[in-house]
Amino acid sequence: MDYQKYLRNENFPHIWCSGCGAGIALKAILRAIDDLGIEQDDVAMVSGIGCSSRTTGYVDFNTIHTTHGRPLTFATGLKMARPDMTVLVVTGDGDATAIGGNHLIHAARRNIDMTVILYNNNIYGMTGGQASPTTPLGDIGTTAPFGAVENTFDISGLVIAAGAAYVARCTAFHAKLLDDLIRKGIEKKGFSLIEVMAPCPTAYGKLNKKGSGAKMILDQKDAAVRIAKAEKMTAEELEEKIVIGVLVDRDIPEYIQSCDAAVAQAMNARNGSA
Amino acid sequence: MNPRTSMMQGNIAVAEGAIAAGCRFFAGYPITPSTEIAEHLARSLPLLGGRFMQMEDEIAAMGAVIGASLGGMKSMTATSGPGFSLKQENIGYASITETPVVIVNVMRGGPSTGIPTLPSQGDVMQARWGTHGDHPIIVLTPAGVREAFDMTVQAFNFSERFRVPVILLLDEIIGHVHEKVTLPDPEDLVVIDRKKPTVPPEEYLPFEIDETMVPAMANFGEGYRYHVTGLVHDQTGFPTMDEVKIEMMLNRLHGKLDKYADEIIQVEETGTEDAEIGIICYGSSARSARQAMRELRDEGIPVGMLRIKTMWPFPTDRIRAFADRVSHLVVPELNLGQIAHEVEHASCDRAEVVRVNRITGDPIHPEEIVQKIKECR
Numbered sequence: 001m002d003y004q005k006y007l008r009n010e011n012f013p014h015i016w017c018s019g020c021g022a023g024i025a026l027k028a029i030l031r032a033i034d035d036l037g038i039e040q041d042d043v044a045m046v047s048g049i050g051c052s053s054r055t056t057g058y059v060d061f062n063t064i065h066t067t068h069g070r071p072l073t074f075a076t077g078l079k080m081a082r083p084d085m086t087v088l089v090v091t092g093d094g095d096a097t098a099i100g101g102n103h104l105i106h107a108a109r110r111n112i113d114m115t116v117i118l119y120n121n122n123i124y125g126m127t128g129g130q131a132s133p134t135t136p137l138g139d140i141g142t143t144a145p146f147g148a149v150e151n152t153f154d155i156s157g158l159v160i161a162a163g164a165a166y167v168a169r170c171t172a173f174h175a176k177l178l179d180d181l182i183r184k185g186i187e188k189k190g191f192s193l194i195e196v197m198a199p200c201p202t203a204y205g206k207l208n209k210k211g212s213g214a215k216m217i218l219d220q221k222d223a224a225v226r227i228a229k230a231e232k233m234t235a236e237e238l239e240e241k242i243v244i245g246v247l248v249d250r251d252i253p254e255y256i257q258s259c260d261a262a263v264a265q266a267m268n269a270r271n272g273s274a
Numbered sequence: 275m276n277p278r279t280s281m282m283q284g285n286i287a288v289a290e291g292a293i294a295a296g297c298r299f300f301a302g303y304p305i306t307p308s309t310e311i312a313e314h315l316a317r318s319l320p321l322l323g324g325r326f327m328q329m330e331d332e333i334a335a336m337g338a339v340i341g342a343s344l345g346g347m348k349s350m351t352a353t354s355g356p357g358f359s360l361k362q363e364n365i366g367y368a369s370i371t372e373t374p375v376v377i378v379n380v381m382r383g384g385p386s387t388g389i390p391t392l393p394s395q396g397d398v399m400q401a402r403w404g405t406h407g408d409h410p411i412i413v414l415t416p417a418g419v420r421e422a423f424d425m426t427v428q429a430f431n432f433s434e435r436f437r438v439p440v441i442l443l444l445d446e447i448i449g450h451v452h453e454k455v456t457l458p459d460p461e462d463l464v465v466i467d468r469k470k471p472t473v474p475p476e477e478y479l480p481f482e483i484d485e486t487m488v489p490a491m492a493n494f495g496e497g498y499r500y501h502v503t504g505l506v507h508d509q510t511g512f513p514t515m516d517e518v519k520i521e522m523m524l525n526r527l528h529g530k531l532d533k534y535a536d537e538i539i540q541v542e543e544t545g546t547e548d549a550e551i552g553i554i555c556y557g558s559s560a561r562s563a564r565q566a567m568r569e570l571r572d573e574g575i576p577v578g579m580l581r582i583k584t585m586w587p588f589p590t591d592r593i594r595a596f597a598d599r600v601s602h603l604v605v606p607e608l609n610l611g612q613i614a615h616e617v618e619h620a621s622c623d624r625a626e627v628v629r630v631n632r633i634t635g636d637p638i639h640p641e642e643i644v645q646k647i648k649e650c651r
Contacts, residue, residue: 008501011512041497046341057501057512062494064344065503066337067367073329073337080325080338081299081345082495103337106330263320 006030006040008060015054019205019213021172021198025119026055028175029088032182038086045088046075048100051126051200052092052119061088069100072107075114083256086186087114093134094124097153101133108162108191112255115185116193120155121200129203140207156195160248165190167248171197171220174244181246190254197242279456284422284448285352288378289314290457291426292350296465297376298324299347301338303331303357306390307446308380311352332357336364339375343368344502346493348430352378355397356387358404365439366405367504370527372437372481372489374468376429379441380449381608383635392635393446395557395608401441402586408524410531412436412538413586415443417560419453425583431466432538436530437488443585445608447558447637471498480511483522487530531587540583541592545571549578551647552600552625554593554617556582559606559638566643577647582613590620597624602650606630606638626650 007030016022033043043061047053049068056063062085066074071089079087096104096118107114123141124130131141131148134155138147160167166188168181178196185192199205199216210216220242227245230238282290289311292300300319302312312328319326325347329335332353339349353361358379368375383389384396397404401413412432416422422444429440471478471490480500482489492498505513506520514520531538545567546552555563560581570577580596582589597603603625605614614629621627630646632638 008512040499041495044494057503060499062499063501064341065501065505067363067504070333070337070364073334073364074341074344076327076329076334077299077301077338077341077343077349078345078494079341080327081342081347081349085345085495102330103334106334259320259325267321 001031001034003027003030006033006060008058011057014058016051017202019199019201019216020051021121021196021217022051022055022119024172024175025117025178025196025198026058028178028182029117030059031179032186035179035183036186042084043086043088044075044078044082045090046071046078047090048092048095050092050095050124051121052090053095055090069095069098070103071095072100072103072116076107076112079112079114080256083113088186089114089116091116091118093118093120093122093155094132097133097155097158104159105162108159108164108193110255111163111165111190111252113189114191115182117182118155118193118195119198120195121198121204123200123204125200125203129207135204142207156193156247159193163252164193164248165250165252165254166192166246168246169195169197169242170244171224171242172199173217173221174224177244184246184249188249190252276456278459279454281452282419282455283310283450283452284419284444285310285380285450286314287419287423287455288352288426288442288444289318291423292376292430293318293322294423294460294463294465295348295427295430296467297348297350297430298322299339299342299349300351301327301329301335301342301349302351302353303329303335305354305357307382307449308352308354308378311378332360333363336361336377340364340368340371340373343373343375344494346495348374348434350376350378352380354380354382355384358397358400362404366407366409368439369405369409369411370504370506371502372491372527373439374433374437375439376426376433377439377441379443381443381445383633389635391446393558393608393637394633394635395445395559396612396633398443398585398609399612401443408528410438410528411441411586412438412531412584413441413443414583415556415585416448417557417581418448419451420455422448423455423457427463427465431464434468435466435488436534437468437491438531443557445557475499479509481507481509481523483509483526487526487533535587538584539587539589539592541589542581542583543596544579544581545576546578546580546596546599548576549600550576551650552596552603553577553579553643554582554603554605554613555579556585556607556613559608562638562640563606563643565640566647569640569644570647575647575651588616588620593617593620594622594624597621600625602626602628604628604630604643604646604650606643608632608638
C-alpha cells in the first residue's frame with residue numbers, strides 16, 4: 001500500500017526514538033484504514049500529550065492534538081457533532097490512565113463509537129522516564145528511583161470492566177495481528193480499545209537495563225500468549241506474560257444510537273398524544 | 275399578550291438565547307446555581323436536532339464542546355466557580371486554537387466550594403486570567419433576564435466572528451431572578467456564523483494571517499484536512515519553534531481583539547453627562563446602583579452610572595473619560611474590589627475610587643451605595 005498518501009511528509013522526520021513502538025503502531029493504523037477503504041476526509045484522529053500523541057501531526061486526516069489526558073473528551077464532542085466520521089484516538093498509558101483515567105472509564109461506560117489505540121510503554125517517555133500507572137512493581141522510573149511501589153493498571157481489564165464493546169491487546173512485534181485488531185475495532189459499533197505494548201528503549205528500557213529496542217521487541221514476542229492459549233493456562237503460568245488478541249467483543253447498545261432512539265421515542269409519544 | 279412574553283428565569287433566558295443563536299451542542303456537569311441551563315437544554319436541544327451531554331466532569335464538558343465546535347456545531351457549556359476552575363485548562367486550548375465556544379459561569383460565593391446557593395461576583399478576574407499564559411478572551415456580563423438572552427446570542431456571535439472563547443458571567447441573582455420578558459422574534463435576531471474558507475483545500479491555511487486577523491475556519495469532515503494543536507503553531511497549524519513565526523502568530527492572536535475593540539467593548543451610560551459623582555457597576559450590583567442613583571437624583575444629587583456590559587477587554591477608555599468628569603467613582607461589587615482595582619488603573623487619579631464590597635452572599639443594598647456616595651460629598 002501507499003503509506004505516503006496518508007502521511008504529512010513535510011513533518012518528517014518524526015520525533016520517535018529508534019526502537020520505539022509508536023511507528024509500528026502508526027503503520028498498522030494506516031494499513032487498517034487503507035484496508036477498510038475509508039476516505040481520509042472522513043477520518044478524525046484525536047490525541048492527548050506524550051510520545052504516542054504526536055502521531056496526529058504525522059497523518060493526513062482531520063487531526064486534533066489536545067490537552068494532556070483529554071483526547072477522549074474532544075473526540076466525544078466531535079463524534080456527537082459528526083457521527084458519520086470515523087473517530088480514532090491515539091493515546092498512551094500516562095495520558096489515558098493517569099491524568100485521563102476518568103475520561104477513559106466513562107467513554108468506555110458510555111460505549112460511544114470510537115476506536116482508541118493506546119500505546120502502553122510503561123513509562124512517561126516524552127518527559128524523560130517518570131513512572132506511570134503501568135510501570136511494573138519494582139521497576140525504575142526517574143520518579144521511582146528505588147523501584148515502583150504502586151500496583152499497576154491492567155488497562156484492557158479496566159476498559160472491559162467499564163463496559164467497552166471491544167477490547168484487544170497486541171505487542172509491537174505482532175504487527176500483522178495489530179492491523180487486524182485495529183480494523184476490527186474500527187468496524188465495531190461502540191467503544192473499542194486496542195492496547196499496544198510498545199517498547200521504550202530510551203527511557204524505560206535504559207532505566208531498567210532492558211537492552212536495545214530490537215531486544216525489547218523480541219522479549220515481547222517471547223512473553224506474548226494468544227488469548228485462545230491463555231484461556232487454558234493458570235494464573236501462575238500467565239505471570240509475566242502478555243495476553244494478545246481480542247479480549248472482548250460484544251454487541252451492546254452504542255451511545256449515540258441510544259440517544260437517537262430515546263429522542264425518537266419521546267417525539268413519537270408527543271406526536272401520538274397531540 | 276405577545277406569545278413571546280413570559281415570566282422567565284435568567285438561566286432559562288441563557289438557554290433560550292443559546293438556541294436562538296444556533297447552539298446545537300451542550301455538554302455540562304451539574305452545579306449550583308447554573309444547573310437550570312443544562313436541564314433546559316437537555317429537554318430542548320435533542321428535539322431541535324441538537325445534542326445534549328452530561329459529562330463525567332467539568333474538564334470533559336469543556337473538551338467536548340471544543341470537539342463539537344471543530345465538528346461544526348455551535349457549542350456551549352455552563353458552570354459555576356468550582357467547575358469554572360476545572361475548565362480553565364481547555365479554555366486556554368480554545369483560545370490558542372481559536373475554536374468558537376461559549377462558557378457560562380453563574381457565579382456563587384467562593385473561594386473553593388464556598389457558598390453554593392448565594393450570589394457573588396468573585397470570578398471576574400478568573401474569567402480574565404484563569405487559564406495560564408497570555409491569551410485573548412471576551413467576557414460579557416448581563417444585569418437582567420432579557421439581557422441574559424441577548425448577551426448569550428451576542429456571545430455566540432462574538433465567538434464565531436472572532437474565533438475566541440466567550441465567557442458569559444452571571445451572578446446567582448441574575449441566573450435565578452424571574453422577570454417578565456418579551457423575547458425578540460427569531461427573524462429579527464442577528465446571528466453570525468464562522469467564516470468559511472473560499473479557497474480549495476490544497477490552498478487552505480487554517481491559521482492564515484491576513485488583514486481581517488481572523489482566519490477562515492473549516493469544519494472537520496468538509497474536505498479541509500488540517501491539524502489543531504494547543505502548541506504554538508504557524509499558519510499551517512503545525513507546531514513551530516521559529517521565533518519569527520511564534521511572534522507573528524501570537525501578535526495576530528492578541529491583535530484580533532484590539533482590532534475589533536470598538537465593536538466588542540460595550541457599556542451602558544446613564545446620567546453621566548451632568549454627573550458629579552459616578553458609579554461603575556455590573557451584574558446584579560448594577561440593579562442596586564440604579565436604585566441608589568434614582569434616590570440620589572430625587573434628592574438633587576447628580577449621580578451618573580456606567581454599567582459594564584463587556585467586562586473583558588476592559589472598557590478602560592470609557593471609564594477614563596467618565597473619571598475626567600466626576601470627583602469620585604463608586605464601585606459596588608460582590609467581591610473584595612476586583613474591578614475597583616481595574617477602575618483605579620483606568621481612572622489614573624482623575625477621580626477617587628471608592629469601594630462598596632460584600633462577600634457574605636447578601637446582595638449590596640441600594641442604601642449602602644447611597645450612604646457611600648453621600649460620604650463622598
